[in-house]
Every structure is written in C-alpha cells, then in structure tokens.
Amino acid sequence: xxxxxxxxxxxxxxxxxxxxxxxxxxxxxxxxxxxxxxxxxxxxxxxxxxxxxxxxxxxxxxxxxxxxxxxxxxxxxxxxxxxxxxxxxxxxxxxxxxxxxxxxxxxxxxxxxxxxxxxxxxxxxxxxxxxxxxxxxxxxxxxxxxxxxxxxxxxxxxxxxxxxxxxxxxxxxxxxxxxxxxxxxxxxxxxxxxxxxxxxxxxxxxxxxxxxxxxxxxxxxxxxxxxxxxxxx
Ligand SMILES: Nc1nc2c(ncn2[C@@H]2O[C@H](COP(=O)(O)OP(=O)(O)OP(=O)(O)O)[C@@H](O)[C@H]2O)c(=O)[nH]1
Ligand SMILES: [Zn+2]
Numbered sequence: 341x342x343x344x345x346x347x348x349x350x351x352x353x354x355x356x357x358x359x360x361x362x363x364x365x366x367x368x369x370x371x372x373x374x375x376x377x378x379x380x381x382x383x384x385x386x387x388x389x390x391x392x393x394x395x396x397x398x399x400x401x402x403x404x405x406x407x408x409x410x411x412x413x414x415x416x417x418x419x420x421x422x423x424x425x426x427x428x429x430x431x432x433x434x435x436x437x438x439x440x441x442x443x444x445x446x447x448x449x450x451x452x453x454x455x456x457x458x459x460x461x462x463x464x465x466x467x468x469x470x471x472x473x474x475x476x477x478x479x480x481x482x483x484x485x486x487x488x489x490x491x492x493x494x495x496x497x498x499x500x501x502x503x504x505x506x507x508x509x510x511x512x513x514x515x516x517x518x519x520x521x522x523x524x525x526x527x528x529x530x531x532x533x534x535x536x537x538x539x540x541x542x543x544x545x546x547x548x549x550x551x552x553x554x555x556x557x558x559x560x561x562x563x564x565x566x567x568x569x570x571x572x573x
Contacts, residue, residue, distance in 0.1 A: 363436070369424055370431040373496050383424045386431055392420035426460060429499030434510070437492045438485055438518040445482040447522075449562075451475035451569055455491045461534050462501035470530030470546065473570040476515055477522040477555060477562070485519055504530055504549050512551035523554030525566045 363371050367387070368380030383389065393416035400407040400415065407416065455472040474490045497510045512526040527550045536543040556563045 366431060367424075367428075370428045373428055373432050373492060373499065374436050375492075383421070387420075387424050389417070389420040389424065392423055393417055396420065425499070427499055427501070429496045432496050434493060434496045434514050435518055437489050437496055438514065440489065441483045441485050441519065443482065444478070444484045446478055446484055447480075447482055449475050449477050449566055449569070450484060450487075451566065452487055452490045453570065455494050457494055457498055457507075457528060457530060459498035459500075459502045459504075459507060459530075461532055462503060464534040464538070465501065466533040466537065468502075468504060468530045468532040468534075468547075470528060472511070473525075473527045474511065474515070475525045475556075475566050475570065476519065477524075479520045479522055481520075483519065490515075504528055504532075504547055508549040509551040512553050516553045521554065523556030523559075523562065524552070525556045525563070525570070526551045527567075527570050 363374060363377070363379055364381075366374070366380050367383040367385060368378075369383050370386070371377070371380035396416040396419045397407045400412060405412060407413070451473065452475075453471075453473045455474065456469075457472045458467060458469045460466065461468050472494045474494070478484055493511055493514060497507050497514075508526050508528045512524045515521065515524045515526075527548065529546050529548045531544065531546055535541075535545055552563060556566055
C-alpha cells in the first residue's frame with residue numbers, strides 16, 4: 341500500500357505551513373479546513389491547476405471525447421478547481437486543527453456521532469461516503485477540544501487520496517498525540533463507489549473500520565460501552 345501522500349502532507353508547495361501561526365501560507369480552500377477564519381492565498385499559488393487541466397484534456401481525448409465541443413470546453417478547468425478542493429487536505433498539517441483545547445475537568449467519554457465523510461479511494465480516485473463516529477475519554481488534565489474540531493479532522497484526512505482503514509487510524513492517532521486523552525475510538529461506515537459503479541458493482545455494501553487506542557483498547561467494558569453508543573442495537 342502506498343502511504344506516501346498521506347504520510348508527507350507537507351511536501352507540496354505549502355510546506356512551510358506546518359506551524360500553527362503559518363496559515364497565511366495556505367490557500368483559502370486549504371485554510372478553510374482548519375478554522376472558521378476567512379484567510380488564505382489564491383489556490384493558483386499553491387497548486388499547479390494548469391497541469392491538471394492539461395491531464396484532464398488528455399483523458400477526454402483518450403476516452404474518445406472531443407474536448408473542444410461546447411459542453412466540455414471548460415471541463416478541464418472545472419476539474420482542476422474541483423481537485424483543488426477534493427485534495428485540499430494534502431496541503432494542510434492536521435495537527436493545526438487541534439491547536440485549540442479547553443479545560444473542562446471532564447473525565448468521561450465525549451462522542452460525536454454521524455459525522456459525514458466523503459473521500460476518494462486512492463486506487464480508483466472514486467468517492468467513498470458514509471459516517472464517522474469519534475469518541476475520546478479526556479486525559480487526567482480533563483482537557484477537551486472543540487466538537488467541530490473532530491469533524492474538521494475528518495475533513496483534513498478525507499480530502500486526500502485514501503483507504504478507509506488509514507483514514508480511520510490517522511484520526512485516532514492524531515487525537516492521541518495532540519490531545520493526550522485516556523483513550524480514543526474512531527469508527528467509519530462507508531460505501532465505496534468503486535465497488536458500486538464499476539468492477540463487482542455491489543451498491544449498498546458498507547465497509548466498517550475501527551481504530552481503538554489507549555484505555556478503550558485495553559478495557560473491554562469501556563470499549564463495549566463506547567461501541568454501544570456508536571452502533572446502537
Ligand atoms: N482495503 C481497502 N480497499 C479498498 C479501499 N478502497 C478501494 N479498495 C479496493 O482496492 C482494491 C484494488 O484492487 P485491484 O485488484 O488492484 O484493482 P481492480 O482490478 O480495479 O479491483 P476490483 O475493484 O476488484 O475490480 C479493490 O478491491 C477495491 O475494492 C479501501 O478504502 N480499503
Ligand atoms: Zn476504489
């Protein structure tokens with residue numbers, strides 16, 4: 341499995357943006373993944389849109405289309421702009437999402453269910469879509485993060501070429517390292533268009549992946565309690 345892209349998110353043009361105070365190096369599409377601040381440079385400065393346009397024009401010719409016909413003339417440029425959004429997570433350091441934490445003295449499970457997930461499988465570049473459920477038990481200092489930050493974390497990792505297993509574990513691992521909680525559980529349930537629209541053509545099949553860390557990994561009772569909230573019977 342090729343993990344290069346997700347392992348080195350900062351090898352692109354926005355490489356200097358990995359410090360919390362470096363969001364001004366990001367384009368506005370990537371910056372929007374990190375916070376609600378209205379900031380960022382034009383996407384043209386951080387992505388080679390012309391190169392994508394050229395490649396898409398070649399694909400249209402190769403599949404037997406006429407890229408110069410009326411309806412397709414703007415398509416390469418549209419696809420380039422769409423890819424700038426769909427792969428914006430490659431230009432962002434996910435740790436920046438968790439730079440805001442709060443003291444709350446809360447030492448019980450915090451769980452956000454049913455976070456919409458849309459990503460592209462790295463094998464076919466076709467979408468997979470479903471829900472993420474993220475729970476954590478704060479560390480001894482009782483520090484929590486903003487609820488929206490859990491959803492933002494999903495977005496940053498999902499807007500990269502992905503496999504569902506890695507997307508799941510990346511969310512769990514970053515929460516463990518940045519928030520130092522007692523435990524983390526992440527469950528994703530997704531339908532993959534590469535299994536529905538092509539190939540085996542099994543629409544509706546759901547893939548469920550989980551990543552469990554810390555006490556939730558070792559303590560069967562806490563894990564069962566968290567799982568019961570995530571997947572109610
Ligand atoms: N484990 C895993 N597999 C995925 C994910 N997304 C897509 N795939 C699979 O990636 C595999 C790629 O298999 P290959 O045999 O190389 O490609 P293919 O000939 O297009 O495979 P088929 O889809 O079976 O037609 C397929 O089995 C897909 O279902 C994912 O998130 N996780
Ligand atoms: Zn696929």
